[in-house]
Amino acid sequence: MTTTTPVSLPRWARLPINRCNLPAAILGGLTFQRAPIPLELDGVAQFHRGLFELLDRLDNAKERAQAFMMHMDASFFLGQPEQAGYTADATLDRSRADYLRMVRGWAFDADGREGAVMKGWVESRFGLLQRYHGGPIRDFSDDSYRRYLEMRSAGLYGTNALEAQLDLLYTYCQYELARAHPGKTHLTLYRGVNRMDDHETLAQLDDKRRVVLLNSLSSFTANRERADEFGDYLLTAEVPLSKIAYYTKLLPGxxxxxxxxxxxGGLYEVSLAAW
Structure with a gap:
């Protein structure tokens, strides 16, 4: 990542405020990709300090995952919906719309309701606007943007502090990445795509490298061969650990x-290969 091309995150791709320790203009830029620092969501680690003190005493990753899930259940009454205010005669039962359902729903259909919730969480916490949801989003009058807002609102309606659950999931993910990769700041990840037009290119560096603006949340894999199965083009990126929201092995199942x-998302310098 040695380009000297002056590319910054456009104003139309970010919000002026967010809920973490760096503004979107910085965490979404190329400088952050090259030299990242930890990202902290406002007050989450402090509020759940007892959980992370417990995790520090556990050497086994499976035990830590179990402790985290038990803490989530206790903090948000996930196993006791009546304690969270749900009633048996409710017209719409959203008691099972928890963090695990959102993650699985996003993996199944990133352009569905759960995907809209996940992208909206990134917008709220990191200040990065989504650029695609069932179609390109280029301004706030787009039909795609209205559909996204409707899906996001429907996905959040009647849930139990759902975005706060996602806050804690991200914070736990960062904790586990730091323990699994001591001293590392990046992972090399891959993404297979069929149409490069779906990825906004802000700078062409050479025949194989470009600067792209990724959607607020995108799926990558650490398995290059697996990425090849999903498209005619292979994107390779050095992804900061602090910009990984969660990953397959974080929690069982x-x-x-x-x-x-x-x-x-944000700006990334990527290499491109065609198959």
Missing amino acids: MLRGEEEYAVI
Whole structure:
């Protein structure tokens, strides 16, 4: 990543405020991709300090995952919906719309209702606007943008602090990545695509490298051969650990795919190969 091309995250791709320790203009830029630092969501680690103190004492990753899921259940009454205010005679039962359902729904259909919730969470917490949801989103009057807003609202309606659940999931993911990859700042990840037009290119560096603006949340894999199955073009990116929202092996049974990573968007310098 040695390009000197002056490319910055456009204003139309970000919000002026967010809920983490860096503004979107910085965390979504190329400088951050080259030299990332940890991203912290406002107050999450402090509020759940007891959980992370417990995790520090556990050497086994499976035990830590179990402790995390138990903490989620206790904090948000996921196993006791009546304690969270749900009633048996409710017209619409959203008690099962938890963080695991959102993650699985996004993996099944990134352009569905759960996908809209996940992309909206990235927008709210990191200030990065989505660029695609069932179609390109280029301004706030697009039909695609209206559909996205409708899906996001429907996905959040009647849920139990759903975005706060996702906050804690991200914070736990960052904790586990730091323990699994001590001293590392990046992972080399791959994404197979059929149409490069679906990825906005902001700069062409040479025949094989370009700067692209990724959607607010995108699926990558650590398995190059697996990525080849999903398109005629292969994108390779050095992804900062701090821009990984979650991944397949984080929790048991969370995702069906192998070595899949949910990557937070912004500008990325990528290499491109055609198959």
